[in-house]
Amino acid sequence: QVQLVESGGGVVQPGGSLRLSCAASGFNFSPYGMHWVRQAPGKGLEWVAFIRYDGLYKYYSESVKGRFTISRDNSKNTLSLHMSSLRPEDTAVYFCARDNTGEHPHYFEYWGQGTPVTVSS
Amino acid sequence: QTVVTQEPSFSVSPGGTVTLTCVLNSGSVSSSHYPSWYQQTPGQPPRTLIYATDTRSPGVPGRFSGSILGNKAALTITGAQADDESDYYCVLYLGNGISVFGGGTKLTVL
Numbered sequence: 001q002v003q004l005v006e007s008g009g010g011v012v013q014p015g016g017s018l019r020l021s022c023a024a025s026g027f028n029f030s031p032y033g034m035h036w037v038r039q040a041p042g043k044g045l046e047w048v049a050f051i052r053y054d055g056l057y058k059y060y061s062e063s064v065k066g067r068f069t070i071s072r073d074n075s076k077n078t079l080s081l082h083m084s085s086l087r088p089e090d091t092a093v094y095f096c097a098r099d100n101t102g103e104h105p106h107y108f109e110y111w112g113q114g115t116p117v118t119v120s121s
Numbered sequence: 122q123t124v125v126t127q128e129p130s131f132s133v134s135p136g137g138t139v140t141l142t143c144v145l146n147s148g149s150v151s152s153s154h155y156p157s158w159y160q161q162t163p164g165q166p167p168r169t170l171i172y173a174t175d176t177r178s179p180g181v182p183g184r185f186s187g188s189i190l191g192n193k194a195a196l197t198i199t200g201a202q203a204d205d206e207s208d209y210y211c212v213l214y215l216g217n218g219i220s221v222f223g224g225g226t227k228l229t230v231l
Contacts, residue, residue: 035220044222044224045159046222047219047221062122095166105155106173107173107214108159108167108169108212109172111168113166
């Protein structure tokens, strides 16, 4: 069955960097677009970024553009999110999610369990 | 700035019917926005309920249905059950790779 397992979350100081990973299994990873979605404590869900199946196109929310970088390694079935210049408002649980298509986002078909990130001094 | 708005909270009686909506501040919601709906309980990842406006995800009970009502996307629960008490989120695809979540609706069944 489809499994998405996030890792790399933790506590980081404001201005710091962190790299999240999402290990995919149970399906052929390379044809599918992938997303990162986050949820701040007690708040709603927020779409963060999308990467096309081949990694050639990447899209970001305005709140993270220029600070976060989404990437993928299809040979290792892994999705990543490199986060830099972190702010306290980036504190959230970060979920990876698989889209049901490869080129353009349609919807979040499968979800991981999430990894928590806390930005605090 | 594009904003997607949902009712912050809603209440329904067991066995009752409730319709949650998803409004786009920049215009009407259409099928080209690929409206989708997600259910989330505390401490859990979201569960996908509806995609492409009105298609139920595998395993989702038939009491959940999606539609476009006027200029909004809608999620209707017909015959609500106690375990439907959750947060519900809509998502709209705005084009150019950008998706936006609504603020979520907290549904109470009592």
